[in-house]
Amino acid sequence: VVDAENDTVTASVTHFTTFAVVGTAASLPLPRRETPASLSLSDLTIQPQGVEPGEPVTVTVSVANTGDARGTLALQIDGVIEATMTVAGNTSETVSFTVTREEPGEYTVAVGSLTGSFTVATPEVAPPPEKEEPTPEPAVDVASPPEVDEKELPVGKEPIEPAGSKWPLVGGIIAGVVVVGVFFFFFWRDSEGWNIPKQ
Secondary structure, three states: OEEOOOOEEOOOOOOOOOOOOOOOOOOOOOOOOOOOOOEEEEEEEEEOOEEOOOOEEEEEEEEEEOOOOOEEEEEEEOOEEEEEEEEOOOEEEEEEEEEEOOOOEEEEEEEOOEEEEEEEOOOOOOOOOOOOOOOOOOOOOOOOOOOOOHHHOOOOOOOOOOHHHHHHHHHHHHHHHHHHHHHHHHHHHHHOOOOOOOO
């Protein structure tokens, strides 16, 4: 009797002698060998394809690994590996990478045999602020007194003339007094007999 669970063989004997147990080995399946990773890529997308410096760009690709072993997927920017990701065996998934660039220009993206590109725009330089020209001060005419609108003066108020504007009037009065004084001097001299008698 063969006990497969306990790996034993049992037999009944009727006398003492030498016995031999003979059997045939069962055919066992050979162990399956693990296949290497085999990656298939499709549907590469780059969004957005135009950005400002420092803005993120998302690179997406669909990948299928038909092998048993894990596979490694690499993202390259201008021929330099930017990032990597591991894909399990016998799986399919969508993989995303995010990159940023500060320098303006066009960048080439490669994931496996799939390629694309995105562009970083040149930032606009703001024009320098315009210089404000100083407002010229209005010229002040010292000789001419400012005009006063009599309509704007309160009732009963006369416009006040600057002190310097009365000098012509005062000078005229003084000149008139001098002329009158000289006239009366000569008149009085003639009338009072200032005539000197002749010798």
